[in-house]
Amino acid sequence: xxxxxxxxxxxxxxxxxxxxxxxxxxxxxxxxxxxxxxxxxxxxxxxxxxxxxxxxxxxxxxxxxxxxxxxxxxxxxxxxxxxxxxxxxxxxxxxxxxxxxxxxxxxxxxxxxxxxxxxxxxxxxxxxxxxxxxxxxxxxxxxxxxxxxxxxxxxxxxxxxxxxxxxxxxxxxxxxxxxxxxxxxxxxxxxxxxxxxxxxxxxxx
Numbered sequence: 001x002x003x004x005x006x007x008x009x010x011x012x013x014x015x016x017x018x019x020x021x022x023x024x025x026x027x028x029x030x031x032x033x034x035x036x037x038x039x040x041x042x043x044x045x046x047x048x049x050x051x052x053x054x055x056x057x058x059x060x061x062x063x064x065x066x067x068x069x070x071x072x073x074x075x076x077x078x079x080x081x082x083x084x085x086x087x088x089x090x091x092x093x094x095x096x097x098x099x100x101x102x103x104x105x106x107x108x109x110x111x112x113x114x115x116x117x118x119x120x121x122x123x124x125x126x127x128x129x130x131x132x133x134x135x136x137x138x139x140x141x142x143x144x145x146x147x148x149x150x151x152x153x154x155x156x157x158x159x160x161x162x163x164x165x166x167x168x169x170x171x172x173x174x175x176x177x178x179x180x181x182x183x184x185x186x187x188x189x190x191x192x193x194x195x196x197x198x199x200x201x202x203x204x205x
Contacts, residue, residue: 006120009091012069014052014126016135017095020060022115028058029110034157037061037102042170044098047074048091052172053136055158057146062139064126066172067091095121133179137194152190160190 009015021027028034034056041063045051049065073089079097103116126132143155152160162169163176164187180186 006092006123007125009067009095009123011067011091014064014066014132016124016126016139017063017065017121018061018123019099019117019121022118024059025116026058027060027106027116028056029106033106036105040098040101040105043079044094044101046170047077047079048089048094050172051159051170052132052176053139053159053163054171055139055142055155057142057148057157062142064132064135064139092123129179133189134194136176136179137190140190 028037037056041051045065049067051063051065053062053064055062070089075089078089099117099121106116107113126135140152140158140160143149143158144152149155152158153164159171162171163173164183177183177186180189
């Protein structure tokens with residue numbers, strides 16, 4: 001059980017958002033579960049945050065996001081789970097609406113009850129460019145780390161393939177590539193062993 005008080009998500013910052021199933025249970029049951037999670041993410045989170053990297057595994061997930069400033073938020077596209085329009089947009093609550101919507105869908109489809117995710121969800125402020133580089137590498141290498149694949153390029157539920165492709169995306173692909181100077185460096189960095197000392201305090205096992 002978690003007993004720490006989470007930091008608030010403040011607008012205009014980069015955060016690593018991650019969580020796992022309650023008591024480490026699976027949160028993705030089939031291909032449609034992954035797709036529905038991403039659809040809801042786009043619906044609830046894209047208006048309030050830019051996404052730089054993501055990865056979904058059977059019982060946990062990782063996102064690297066930039067929480068938009070008030071003048072960057074797409075209010076017309078905003079979805080939330082209460083009838084009343086929020087007077088103050090709180091990014092933390094918006095993530096809560098997203099997780100609740102997914103939990104309700106999974107509970108209904110698979111005839112289950114109760115919470116699906118651990119609460120509160122984990123979030124870490126990204127504090128340097130090196131941290132950013134390492135975190136993107138860590139998120140994309142997570143499926144290799146957990147033995148789901150031997151090659152990050154073969155894993156379907158992460159942003160790695162999107163970043164090295166040219167297909168249309170809402171992901172901040174060009175910005176991510178700039179963090180590594182160019183696409184060749186991005187690929188080389190991801191295929192090399194990196195020292196994750198700065199970020200290893202929150203690696204989910």
